[in-house]
Amino acid sequence: MSAKPRVVTRHVLRPGHAVASGSALPPGWRIARATPALAGELAALHLAAMPDDLLPRLGLSLLARHFWPRLLISPYCDTWILLDAERRLAGFCVMACQRLPLRLGFYADAAFCAAMLARLLCRPLILLHSLTVLAAPLRLQKPIGQVPAELVLLAMREDSRGQGGGQILLQHALRELGPVACLVKTASADASRFYQRAGFVCCGRELRNNRSLHLLVRRWSTLPSA
Ligand SMILES: CC(C)(COP(=O)(O)OP(=O)(O)OC[C@H]1O[C@@H](n2cnc3c(N)ncnc32)[C@H](O)[C@@H]1OP(=O)(O)O)[C@@H](O)C(=O)NCCC(=O)NCCS
Numbered sequence: 001m002s003a004k005p006r007v008v009t010r011h012v013l014r015p016g017h018a019v020a021s022g023s024a025l026p027p028g029w030r031i032a033r034a035t036p037a038l039a040g041e042l043a044a045l046h047l048a049a050m051p052d053d054l055l056p057r058l059g060l061s062l063l064a065r066h067f068w069p070r071l072l073i074s075p076y077c078d079t080w081i082l083l084d085a086e087r088r089l090a091g092f093c094v095m096a097c098q099r100l101p102l103r104l105g106f107y108a109d110a111a112f113c114a115a116m117l118a119r120l121l122c123r124p125l126i127l128l129h130s131l132t133v134l135a136a137p138l139r140l141q142k143p144i145g146q147v148p149a150e151l152v153l154l155a156m157r158e159d160s161r162g163q164g165g166g167q168i169l170l171q172h173a174l175r176e177l178g179p180v181a182c183l184v185k186t187a188s189a190d191a192s193r194f195y196q197r198a199g200f201v202c203c204g205r206e207l208r209n210n211r212s213l214h215l216l217v218r219r220w221s222t223l224p225s226a
Helices: 036-049 060-073 097-105 110-121 123-145 164-179 189-197
Strands: 032-033 077-083 090-098 149-156 184-187 201-208 211-218
Touching: 032 149, 032 164, 036 060, 036 077, 036 110, 036 149, 036 201, 060 077, 060 097, 077 164, 090 164, 097 110, 097 149, 149 164, 164 189, 184 189, 189 201
Parallel strands: 149 184
Antiparallel strands: 032 077, 077 090, 090 149, 184 211, 201 211
């Protein structure tokens, strides 16, 4: 089987501060690259872990049949998974190496758009919410400048949280991304502190549907080697 083409970003940054990792995965846990065969499992975990986001609110079938299969073959992102000692999916992290082409790729997919539209038309409030999500990348360019990469999704299964797995998975994804600036958006103050531990710094707020999102950017990349 041929390997997925990698898009190499041109935005190489200055070297900067190191980020301490300090901890190890629980025994038997391991990190791997996700394969398209995992779309269903990833969709179920996505829905369980992030019920407040737009995509989960549109339903499991959209996630499992349209969103994840497309994401897992996109050349613009990498999906890393954490497997526990029983080989069960404990968490995932999606890192877009070029965030705008990744998003545009979804909207160029007729099947994805038709599935989104069909669901959105019966949910006017979610339709409104999705329009603000679509406009967000355009608004972002001014305050924080050009940030090619974005941590799109990060979630751990509820019973696997608090053991350091999320932080190690995040640092693995950042190391694999390489020395490029990376953006993350979160509504949670806890998550904001979690990202700061991995070297992200707060760079502003974005208002979406009366929710204030923290914008964090990690501009320098010298994580300790694995
Ligand atoms: C955020 C998340 C991936 C962290 O995974 P984890 O394996 O529990 O992370 P670690 O064990 O490495 O670190 C735990 C730390 O994350 C913090 N944290 C960040 N976001 C959190 C959240 N939504 N729920 C619970 N704890 C969270 C905890 O407060 C804890 O901090 P502490 O060590 O100072 O007490 C996980 O909590 C999760 O999946 N949350 C739901 C989805 C989510 O919020 N994703 C990020 C939104 S952008």
